[in-house]
Amino acid sequence: MAGQKLTKRKLEALKTREKLIKAARELIQEQGLDRTSISEITKRCGVANGTFYTYFKRKEDVLSAISIEIFNELYAKALSYEGSFLQRLEFFLINFAAYIEESGVRLCQEWVRNTVNPKLALNDDDKVKLDFDLNLLRSLIASGVEQGALRVEVEVDALSRLLVELLYGQMLCWDFSDGTYSYKERTKEFCEKFLPLIIKPYLKE
Amino acid sequence: MAGQKLTKRKLEALKTREKLIKAARELIQEQGLDRTSISEITKRCGVANGTFYTYFKRKEDVLSAISIEIFNELYAKALSYEGSFLQRLEFFLINFAAYIEESGVRLCQEWVRNTVNPKLALNDDDKVKLDFDLNLLRSLIASGVEQGALRVEVEVDALSRLLVELLYGQMLCWDFSDGTYSYKERTKEFCEKFLPLIIKPYLKE
Amino acid sequence: MAGQKLTKRKLEALKTREKLIKAARELIQEQGLDRTSISEITKRCGVANGTFYTYFKRKEDVLSAISIEIFNELYAKALSYEGSFLQRLEFFLINFAAYIEESGVRLCQEWVRNTVNPKLALNDDDKVKLDFDLNLLRSLIASGVEQGALRVEVEVDALSRLLVELLYGQMLCWDFSDGTYSYKERTKEFCEKFLPLIIKPYLKE
Amino acid sequence: MAGQKLTKRKLEALKTREKLIKAARELIQEQGLDRTSISEITKRCGVANGTFYTYFKRKEDVLSAISIEIFNELYAKALSYEGSFLQRLEFFLINFAAYIEESGVRLCQEWVRNTVNPKLALNDDDKVKLDFDLNLLRSLIASGVEQGALRVEVEVDALSRLLVELLYGQMLCWDFSDGTYSYKERTKEFCEKFLPLIIKPYLKE
DNA sequence: GATGAATGAGCATTCATTCAT
DNA sequence: AATGAATGAATGCTCATTCAT
Numbered sequence: 001m002a003g004q005k006l007t008k009r010k011l012e013a014l015k016t017r018e019k020l021i022k023a024a025r026e027l028i029q030e031q032g033l034d035r036t037s038i039s040e041i042t043k044r045c046g047v048a049n050g051t052f053y054t055y056f057k058r059k060e061d062v063l064s065a066i067s068i069e070i071f072n073e074l075y076a077k078a079l080s081y082e083g084s085f086l087q088r089l090e091f092f093l094i095n096f097a098a099y100i101e102e103s104g105v106r107l108c109q110e111w112v113r114n115t116v117n118p119k120l121a122l123n124d125d126d127k128v129k130l131d132f133d134l135n136l137l138r139s140l141i142a143s144g145v146e147q148g149a150l151r152v153e154v155e156v157d158a159l160s161r162l163l164v165e166l167l168y169g170q171m172l173c174w175d176f177s178d179g180t181y182s183y184k185e186r187t188k189e190f191c192e193k194f195l196p197l198i199i200k201p202y203l204k205e
Numbered sequence: 206m207a208g209q210k211l212t213k214r215k216l217e218a219l220k221t222r223e224k225l226i227k228a229a230r231e232l233i234q235e236q237g238l239d240r241t242s243i244s245e246i247t248k249r250c251g252v253a254n255g256t257f258y259t260y261f262k263r264k265e266d267v268l269s270a271i272s273i274e275i276f277n278e279l280y281a282k283a284l285s286y287e288g289s290f291l292q293r294l295e296f297f298l299i300n301f302a303a304y305i306e307e308s309g310v311r312l313c314q315e316w317v318r319n320t321v322n323p324k325l326a327l328n329d330d331d332k333v334k335l336d337f338d339l340n341l342l343r344s345l346i347a348s349g350v351e352q353g354a355l356r357v358e359v360e361v362d363a364l365s366r367l368l369v370e371l372l373y374g375q376m377l378c379w380d381f382s383d384g385t386y387s388y389k390e391r392t393k394e395f396c397e398k399f400l401p402l403i404i405k406p407y408l409k410e
Numbered sequence: 411m412a413g414q415k416l417t418k419r420k421l422e423a424l425k426t427r428e429k430l431i432k433a434a435r436e437l438i439q440e441q442g443l444d445r446t447s448i449s450e451i452t453k454r455c456g457v458a459n460g461t462f463y464t465y466f467k468r469k470e471d472v473l474s475a476i477s478i479e480i481f482n483e484l485y486a487k488a489l490s491y492e493g494s495f496l497q498r499l500e501f502f503l504i505n506f507a508a509y510i511e512e513s514g515v516r517l518c519q520e521w522v523r524n525t526v527n528p529k530l531a532l533n534d535d536d537k538v539k540l541d542f543d544l545n546l547l548r549s550l551i552a553s554g555v556e557q558g559a560l561r562v563e564v565e566v567d568a569l570s571r572l573l574v575e576l577l578y579g580q581m582l583c584w585d586f587s588d589g590t591y592s593y594k595e596r597t598k599e600f601c602e603k604f605l606p607l608i609i610k611p612y613l614k615e
Numbered sequence: 616m617a618g619q620k621l622t623k624r625k626l627e628a629l630k631t632r633e634k635l636i637k638a639a640r641e642l643i644q645e646q647g648l649d650r651t652s653i654s655e656i657t658k659r660c661g662v663a664n665g666t667f668y669t670y671f672k673r674k675e676d677v678l679s680a681i682s683i684e685i686f687n688e689l690y691a692k693a694l695s696y697e698g699s700f701l702q703r704l705e706f707f708l709i710n711f712a713a714y715i716e717e718s719g720v721r722l723c724q725e726w727v728r729n730t731v732n733p734k735l736a737l738n739d740d741d742k743v744k745l746d747f748d749l750n751l752l753r754s755l756i757a758s759g760v761e762q763g764a765l766r767v768e769v770e771v772d773a774l775s776r777l778l779v780e781l782l783y784g785q786m787l788c789w790d791f792s793d794g795t796y797s798y799k800e801r802t803k804e805f806c807e808k809f810l811p812l813i814i815k816p817y818l819k820e
Numbered sequence: 821g822a823t824g825a826a827t828g829a830g831c832a833t834t835c836a837t838t839c840a841t
Numbered sequence: 842a843a844t845g846a847a848t849g850a851a852t853g854c855t856c857a858t859t860c861a862t
Contacts, residue, residue: 009842012842013842016842016843032322037834037835037836038835038836038837039835039836047843047844048843048844048845049836049837049844049845049846050837050838050839050843050844050845050846051842051843051844051845052836052837053836053837053838054842054843058836058837059835059836059837109321109322110322112317112321112377113317113318113321113322115381116314116317116318116321116377116380116381117237117314117318130378130381130382155398158394158398158399161378162371162395162398162399164374164378165371165374165375165377165378166367166370166371166374167374168373168374168377168378169369169370169371169372169373169374169375169377170370170374171377172317172321172370172373172374172376172377173335173369173370173373175321176320176321176335177335189363190367190370193360193363193367194363194367194403197402197403197405197406198399198402198403200402201402212862213862214823214824214825214861214862215825217825218824218825218826221825221826242851242852242853243852243853243854244852244853252826252827253826253827253828254827254828254829254853254854255826255827255828255829255854255855255856256825256826256827256828257853257854258853258854258855258856259824259825259826259827263853263854264852264853264854417841418841419840419841419844419845419846420846422846423845423846423847426846426847442732447830447831447832448831448832448833449831449832457847457848458847458848458849459832459833459848459849459850460833460834460835460847460848460849460850461846461847461848461849462832462833463832463833463834463835464845464846464847464848468832468833469831469832469833519731519732522727522728522731522787523727523728523731523732525791526724526727526728526731526787526790526791527647527724527728540788540791540792565808568804568808568809572781572805572808572809574784574788575781575784575785575787575788575805576777576780576781576784577784578783578784578787578788579779579780579781579782579783579784579785579787580780580784581787582727582731582780582783582784582786582787583745583776583779583780583783585731586730586731586745587745599773600777603770603773603777604773604777604813607812607813607815607816608809608812608813610812611812624821627821628821631821631822652855652856652857653856653857653858654856662822662823663822663823663824664823664824664825664857664858665822665823665824665825665858665859665860666821666822666823666824667857667858668857668858668859669821669822673857673858674856674857674858
């Protein structure tokens, strides 16, 4: 009895929530957010229109929920990697691209659309994501310093910012192209050709 | 003299078109495209609602027209610069940012929103702009090779792509921030701190 | 008793639908469909604009709904008649005209307008109505044969087709005249003067 | 000089008018009147938008002009026929159908649509056409009496009305069917099977 | 006679969201 | 938690028509 929080009812509710997210993700990937109506989403789940609002306050919130799912996986995996500083850095960058690519261009485009526009006053989590990514890279670089791989003089902020901008720039170009090439491959290429040039001056030795 | 087909009527028409673009630009900058109605735009010009559609097929088309104006100025100026290869490159990058910043975040955000989303099937000119920017940088770099500033071995495509991605990445981050810092300054900073690192290996001597 | 699924909510919904149809019928009769706006219809029912679209997909659909109501009554009554074959036939023809006349020229004109035009891709039920009327007459005539009133050699199809064309022709002329004479009287006249001529050769004895 | 009313200019003008009618006829036949815009019509003729209004007061007027062309041909031919009364009658009826069929269902449907609806307050010529057709048949029948083919007691009005209603009814059914069968053949069939039944009692002898 | 820029009325339609059941 | 009927704001767009040139 104690701790038994998941009654059958609550389990059902969780399932419903998951079904909604899944359906929304599919539909957004197929047609984009604007062209996807609440009733389409609920119809696909076999629930009533209003049920959507049991779980999400506004339509856009389901996009946030989807993003959170994706980014959580992304970060979990990207940071799990063990290895030298450079390997970890590359791993992070490439996996960032890989995850986003896997989840589909349309979804990524919607995410950009909804994040770029301040009027939607959408879940601020997304906006903060930029800072989140920045911090992630910052700590990655900081750990590089700690581990003695990077010089102490490295400008952590400027460097992490640069890398975030690169990742986002690659993402935006990929979105513009409607995903007609591989975002991941593009990032890999960057890691081979340019990352060393940028990092080298800060490497110890 | 030759081709002087501009009767008074056609001149008036051109003026009307310009007035519409100007009004739309102001309003979009103030409130974004979605919150700007056609009748607001036309009212500000003192023309009838329908007149808008004499010049633009759809609401979004005025955004394209605005972009074209801005980018044309941008390119005209950015390429006019005389100087060494590196100076010209920096000038281009910084001015790219400066122009976009001057025209306002809201406008830039709208441009990203409308370009990132393929469903609007908006004037393809915008999508092509990425290629246009790429080509511009490519020819800039190529001219650097011709003038003997860069080694022949430089990978023109990869390098120009990298720079475009950087510019776009900086732009996207700036959009995400709602323009709370200077895009131009950020690009300037990049030119100082990182551009040399990237270019140096390709510089002759 | 059985199948009594009508909760209070569903009953309310049915009532709303009926109110909409009634209001639309009145307004169309007064001004025609084009001049009748959705908000006029809903205002007259005291419901919100959008409620109309809970029950009808497009504006034209309410016209279909109205037709169906009218025609259902018509058929129900017209076929209820007991009597000799000729009496039943006359009763059908005259009542057809009478019902349509009662429901008003404007409505009839709208019905013709909307049925004649294939581009509206309006509810196909209306187009099928022609076939429905044909079948009705066909079965009427067939029953005449069965009951021994008509010779077996009668060409059922051709005869029923002729009668439908007559009914429709009288209706169209009545529409053209804006209802300035009586459709029903015209049909009655036809039944007296010409129907016997047409039927006689097929009558037994 | 005298009587030389057709200056080159006037000839050109007549040609323009003809071109407009021809283009309109084609476009209406292809898409119906509603979907055909003035600028489509003028574009197809290579003239300016406004030129349309040099020749027609309102959009619908071009439909009238087209009808007049068609009906004039129709009447000219239908009445030219020499022969016995019954032959002339049949010839008229069948040719009526044939002409309308030749000019296309879409056109016929538009004509019905526009004639049936009194709100358009369209050129009254069309409404009068019903009377015109009636009169035509009336005089045909009257001439039958004069020539001694029909008894004097024949009810000219009722008979001609019946025949017009039949023609119109066949036309309407044909319109409903979107022209999926032949109007002319249908009328021919009627002339064989039923016309004699109707006329016979009034034939002399 | 021809032009074509300007007009401006006019409304169906969508759909996110609410809330009584 | 689920339902689904009701809401109602909000506006892009068309296009027949006019008229100054």
